[in-house]
Amino acid sequence: MIIFISSNADIYNHSKLHFILRTFLNDITYTMSGETKCFKVLNFVANTDDDEFLEIFGKIAKESACNSDISKIVDTVTTHYNENVFIHVSDFAALSKNIEMLRKRPFFIHVHIEFEISLLLKILAIEESKILNFITEMEKTQKIHESIYSNSAIKINIKNSQDPSTSANDEYLSLLEKNFENQLLRIPIFQSKNLSTPQGRTSPLRPSWDEYFMQLANLASTRSNCMKRKVGCCIVSNKKVIATGYNGTPRNLLNCFSGGCKRCNITSIDTSSPKTVHNLGTCYCLHAEENALLEAGNIRIDKGCTLYCDTCPCITCSVKIVQAGIGEVVYSQSYNMDGESIAIFDNAGIKIRQFDHTGVNREFNITL
Numbered sequence: 004m005i006i007f008i009s010s011n012a013d014i015y016n017h018s019k020l021h022f023i024l025r026t027f028l029n030d031i032t033y034t035m036s037g038e039t040k041c042f043k044v045l046n047f048v049a050n051t052d053d054d055e056f057l058e059i060f061g062k063i064a065k066e067s068a069c070n071s072d073i074s075k076i077v078d079t080v081t082t083h084y085n086e087n088v089f090i091h092v093s094d095f096a097a098l099s100k101n102i103e104m105l106r107k108r109p110f111f112i113h114v115h116i117e118f119e120i121s122l123l124l125k126i127l128a129i130e131e132s133k134i135l136n137f138i139t140e141m142e143k144t145q146k147i148h149e150s151i152y153s154n155s156a157i158k159i160n161i162k163n164s165q166d167p168s169t170s171a172n173d174e175y176l177s178l179l180e181k182n183f184e185n186q187l188l189r190i191p192i193f194q195s196k197n198l199s200t201p202q203g204r205t206s207p208l209r210p211s212w213d214e215y216f217m218q219l220a221n222l223a224s225t226r227s228n229c230m231k232r233k234v235g236c237c238i239v240s241n242k243k244v245i246a247t248g249y250n251g252t253p254r255n256l257l258n259c260f261s262g263g264c265k266r267c268n269i270t271s272i273d274t275s276s277p278k279t280v281h282n283l284g285t286c287y288c289l290h291a292e293e294n295a296l297l298e299a300g301n302i303r304i305d306k307g308c309t310l311y312c313d314t315c316p317c318i319t320c321s322v323k324i325v326q327a328g329i330g331e332v333v334y335s336q337s338y339n340m341d342g343e344s345i346a347i348f349d350n351a352g353i354k355i356r357q358f359d360h361t362g363v364n365r366e367f368n369i370t371l
Contacts, residue, residue, distance in 0.1 A: 005083065007092070009116070011141060015091065114156065217311050224313050235248070246295045246299035306329075315340075332355040
């Protein structure tokens with residue numbers, strides 16, 4: 004696994020922010036091939052005698068590469084893909100033009116750390132008369148390096164819970180480092196202890212099968228034309244997609260969002276037509292689960308099939324899922340009739356569970 008850290012703060016050159024790097028380099032370990040390792044450092048800067056730099060990186064192996072040749076960085080990183088490596092690139096100008104080359108690598112993990120300005124003012128003890136200049140410089144740097152800061156694999160927002168008017172002392176910085184370390188290790192990716200699978204080494208950012216199929220269900224929902232809500236569905240057999248579906252009016256009928264379903268287009272301020280006239284039974288919209296079941300056909304559905312859906316199926320869809328012969332249902336969000344639907348599946352002997360979102364989140368908040 005290759006980790007690269009960017010930040011809106013100068014974590015590489017400012018000693019009071021080195022706790023960020025020390026946490027990654029000294030405390031996060033992984034087990035690979037039965038051996039526990041810390042992160043090796045690939046140092047893409049010229050050899051240096053800088054005391055601040057050596058304080059952090061001095062005891063860890065370093066390898067130099069020419070910053071002006073980004074392909075050298077990519078090649079060097081690629082040769083270390085099966086190690087735990089932290090890369091330090093000093094030439095952000097060269098990196099900003101070519102960082103997509105690194106992002107394409109499945110073992111490359113870009114972590115961006117965004118500090119709240121009030122916390123930086125406290126940590127760095129910025130004088131009141133210099134605050135405006137400090138913020139101006141931060142905004143300028145943000146604009147220059149936007150291509151690097153954006154599209155990170157993981158973003159960590161560090162927020163301030165302390166009074167920014169008081170200066171930071173050594174004791175405060177020590178507590179800050181310990182607090183950051185404790186909260187960082189709660190992020191799922193940094194809890195991984197083994198990067199190997201029966202199929203070989205893999206990236207900790209690679210989605211599980213559950214995540215993968217739920218993302219496909221969510222992608223299907225973006226095609227919804229229903230005025231009420233977007234719902235998607237994905238039916239899977241032996242880890243192969245056999246059908247997807249989304250909610251909306253049937254083919255050849257006017258789309259719901261174009262007025263094709265009277266029930267879905269009634270609003271709370273519409274007094275021209277009583278709501279009782281257009282109840283659920285008069286809704287023209289097919290549900291995502293119904294569309295997926297129809298698309299799959301009864302021949303391709305058996306007890307080995309799993310249905311992934313954005314919301315817990317309604318009662319109408321639940322009985323159709325039972326009748327179709329689905330073996331398991333995985334849903335993302337609750338609906339207003341979960342209890343009744345779950346009872347239907349339990350009675351029919353069909354497994355049902357709610358999807359665990361903890362491994363999917365890519366943005367985290369840490370309050371110091």
